[in-house]
Amino acid sequence: MSLSRLIINNFRNLTAVDLELSHGFNFLIGENGSGKTSLLEAIFYLGHGRSFKSHISNRVINYERDHFVLFGRVEEAKHEWSVGLQKTRQGDTTLKINGEDGKKISDLAHLLPMQVITPEGLTLLNGGPTYRRAFLDWGLFHQHNEFYNHWANLKRLLKQRNAALAQVRNYAELRPWDIELAKLAHLVSDMRAVYAEALRPEIEKTCQFFLPELEITVSFHQGWEKESEYSEILMQGFERDRTVGYTMVGPQKADFRFRANGLPVEDVLSRGQLKLLMCALRLAQGEYLITQKSRQCLFLIDDFASELDPTKRALLAERLRQSGSQVFVTAITQDQLNQMHWQGQQSDKRFSVTQGKIVLL
Template sequence: MSLQSLFIKNYRNLTEIEVDLGAKVNFLFGANGSGKTSFLDACYFLSSARSFRASERHSCIKEGEGECLVRGNVRKDSILLNIGVSKDRQGLTRIKINERNVDRTSDLAKELPTVFLGPESMGLLIGPPAQRRSFMNWGAFHVEPRFRDIWREANRCLRQRNQALQFNKRDSTQIEVWSEELVKISERIDQVRRDYFQQFSPRFEEVLGRISNLENVEIQYFSGWAEDKGLKESMKINSEMDLRRGYTGSGFHRADLKVLVNHKPADKFCSRGELKALVWSMKLAQGTLLSDLNEQDKENESLIFLIDDLASEFDDYHRRKVQEYLYQTNHQAIVTGIDEWSLFGGGDICDGRVFHVKHGKLKCNMEK
């Protein structure tokens, strides 16, 4: 799969851009504020109908305009898909795939899976557990077809139990009913996540070994309850606390990942450069796993890596290793940097298309 062409109108500081992309690595360089990150965000918007900047999801429309629009042509083997996503100031989002109206953003994710890597990605290790759960859920969604429906049912059960805890404290029967349902659905989600994690771990180890010199790295998965007791027993033990707080303290919504280096928490003992190597290894491994699995499913293809500010907090060694990995694994990628040196360091190790970004405009400089 590859994103062959892109049309962007009124997205952040991009007025109107139409560009043909290379099938492998595309390099974008330009000064800060020139529109590089906006271009990546537009690609992400096309795949998800939202911005990767969580705090700015309602400000993707260019100032003074009423609507933004992103369209792209996606080549999937012999099939060409035309995907379009627009959003107006009232928050109305319209999605079309081959001129067919689409209601679910999950359909976009299936047709155009993307993985974003940038400064915001550091939250995967140093941010709250919700970011790590999102990481696991993204992987589970793409490898387990039933996960979307299981996830919806789980959140419905959780809402019902929390409402019972808040407004029906004296109705123990209703709380018990939703507790039983929540245990069953949480255990199903836990099993999907464990299955995914089992496939993810060896890919992570491989990628980390290819782009970093870090050793003795371990990722631990926590289900969201005391595993020596099980969720049903944990909920019984914590029932009084749940009633006082008015929400459920154990379950699928409390799962987490912990990354250890030399048996110590990475977020407490690693440098920023080491943390970036760990985070990027996790994200690259997630994308590689999806590609590997999709090779077995002829209805699906690869994915696109969106990489913002490659050189930031990476030395020349790590930058080159990431580039080599992208090229050798044959992924399509869009990679940004402030100048050509930050992308290539004077070397010429990757084939790719190079664009200069200036004042919200793209100019194709060369093929490397």
């Protein structure tokens, strides 16, 4: 799965971009503020219906325009899809796949699985559990078609329960919600646990590749005591939940934790080691998708590998080449790109980015 063509209109400073892309490596070279990251952001938006930098859509629309348009041609084996997305300042979204209306963002996401490696991505390790749940749920979304509906229904029931907490007088009134909520909670948590266990050896093997001096271990925590029935937990915590106004325990508190030599990674690893670990996690998950589903994963790398030492940069490039994935890498100068030890191939493409204008070198 790869993007063979990308059209961008009025997305940040990219007013009119039309690119034919390599199925392998695509290098974006330009000064800070030229539009390199905006191009990665546009690709991510096309696959997720949102930005990885801002939750406010108005910020990504060019300040002189009232909407942006993204279009991509997606290819896999002998299949091809056209995808298009428009967003207005009023918040209206128009999405088409092969010219058909009525599609959902989740349909786009299925078409374009992608991993983002950026300096801000360290929140996966030193941020809250929300980021690590999202990491697990990304994998499940692409591994199991039914997961998204279970996850969406779980979120809906949790929202309804939290609203009901302010209205009910006794637990009997809440019990019908909790019966359904408990079923979904166990289902989603079991799927997360199975996926986390399957991914664990891949993560540990990839971490050994990048950080051989450390023993990295992972563990999944479902959000409540492992051997307990969630419906009983909900009943016992009713008065507490009603007092605080939300459900305090459950799958919405799940975590996927990483330890180095037995200690939390955020407490013992240097910033450089954390960067490598984050790279390892993203690579391991992307490669696992490739082996399990025979689907390629796009990798968006924003000025990140330049902060790694030459040996680690070479290792990262080697693993990405071996995966056969489509990769987008930003750099400030050609010299910086050379120093990053990306060994070029004939199929690679290099683009110059200057004040929102992008040309093939």
